[in-house]
Amino acid sequence: AQRVTQPEKLLSVFKGAPVELKCNYSYSGSPELFWYVQYSRQRLQLLLRHISRESIKGFTADLNKGETSFHLKKPFAQEEDSAMYYCALSAGGSEKLVFGKGTKLTVNP
Amino acid sequence: EPEVTQTPSHQVTQMGQEVILRCVPISNHLYFYWYRQILGQKVEFLVSFYNNEISEKSEIFDDQFSVERPDGSNFTLKIRSTKLEDSAMYFCATLEPLAGYSYEQYFGPGTRLTVT
Numbered sequence: 001a002q003r004v005t006q007p008e009k010l011l012s013v014f015k016g017a018p019v020e021l022k023c024n025y026s027y028s029g030s031p032e033l034f035w036y037v038q039y040s041r042q043r044l045q046l047l048l049r050h051i052s053r054e055s056i057k058g059f060t061a062d063l064n065k066g067e068t069s070f071h072l073k074k075p076f077a078q079e080e081d082s083a084m085y086y087c088a089l090s091a092g093g094s095e096k097l098v099f100g101k102g103t104k105l106t107v108n109p
Numbered sequence: 110e111p112e113v114t115q116t117p118s119h120q121v122t123q124m125g126q127e128v129i130l131r132c133v134p135i136s137n138h139l140y141f142y143w144y145r146q147i148l149g150q151k152v153e154f155l156v157s158f159y160n161n162e163i164s165e166k167s168e169i170f171d172d173q174f175s176v177e178r179p180d181g182s183n184f185t186l187k188i189r190s191t192k193l194e195d196s197a198m199y200f201c202a203t204l205e206p207l208a209g210y211s212y213e214q215y216f217g218p219g220t221r222l223t224v225t
Contacts, residue, residue, distance in 0.1 A: 032211070043113075044152075044200065044216040051211050086152065094165055095140065095204055095212055099152040 002027045004087050006100035013077050014108050021072040021103045023061075023087030031091035033063055033070040036099075038084040047085070048072070057081070077107045111135045113217035115201050121223045125190050130220045132184045132201030140204035141184045142214065143176065145169070145197040152200065158184065191224045198222075 003026040013019050025031060033050040048056055050063040050070060061072045070087060084104050088097040114133045122128050134141055143155040156166040158176050175187045188195055201217040 036216075043218045046213050046215075049211060049213070088152075094157075095214070096142065096154040096157055096165060096167075097144070097152075097202075097214060098154065101151050 002031070002089060002091055002098045004089055004098055004100035006085075006087055006103050008103045009101065010104050010106070012106045012108060015079055016076050019074050019077040019081070019105065019107075021085050021087075021105065023070045023072065023100060025068050025070065025087075025089050027068075027089060027091050029091055030065075031089040033061070034088045034090075034097065035059070035061055035070075035072050036086040036088055038086070038102075040083070044086070077105075079107045079109055081105060082107045113201055113203055113215050115199075115217035115220050117220060118218065119221045119223070121225065122191055124193060124224055128188050128191055128222060130186045130188075130199050130201075130222070132186075132217055133182060134184055134201070134203040135205070135215055138203035138205055138215070140164075141176075141178070142202040142204070143186045144200045144202060144216075146200065146219075147194075147197040155186070188222075191222075193224050196222055196224045 005024045035047040036044045037047045038044050048061050059074045063070050084102050086102045087100040116131045141158045144152050146152045154167050156170045157164045173189045178184045198219045198221050200219045202214040204212050204214050206212045
């Protein structure tokens with residue numbers, strides 16, 4: 001079965017501090033991993049996909065198959081990064097997304 | 110930039126009533142999805158739809174649920190006889206295939222369904 005675990009429900013950091021949002025997954029094959037973000041009163045939107053290996057808004061995420069992790073990192077958090085972050089995977093030839101429970105990030109001034 | 114739209118934004122209904130949630134996909138997208146999120150829980154996949162038929166559905170998507178694209182524009186989710194536990198945020202999503210076998214799902218703003 002496919003499962004995504006985000007162990008932190010809430011994460012609070014100060015502006016300028018590094019931030020890491022954890023995501024672990026369980027799937028026996030090679031999944032595609034995503035980070036979605038939901039800012040206050042806005043819709044879910046794609047932040048990153050592992051296959052593109054890009055940096056968006058200063059965020060990066062590396063797929064670690066050995067640890068089955070896809071942690072989201074940013075070296076210097078900004079107040080506008082405050083949002084709900086969801087890790088998701090799709091696998092097995094299906095494009096449906098399996099989501100984690102999400103982590104609410106608060107960046108304090 | 111084109112967006113997925115959903116109506117209504119909030120629907121209140123009595124237990125046992127039928128509800129229809131509507132989604133207008135991005136015009137050139139061909140794959141459509143419904144997800145739901147019960148308060149405090151994960152976003153869960155319900156159903157995917159392609160070429161006017163269901164391509165995949167979850168165990169949540171039982172006989173009380175149906176989807177259709179009646180007029181080539183709206184994509185609807187119908188719940189025949191609502192239960193209290195159907196109260197949730199329902200998200201429509203549409204998929205854009207990208208190069209290299211990748212893709213992106215675009216989400217609507219959601220419809221909050223409250224069953225009383």
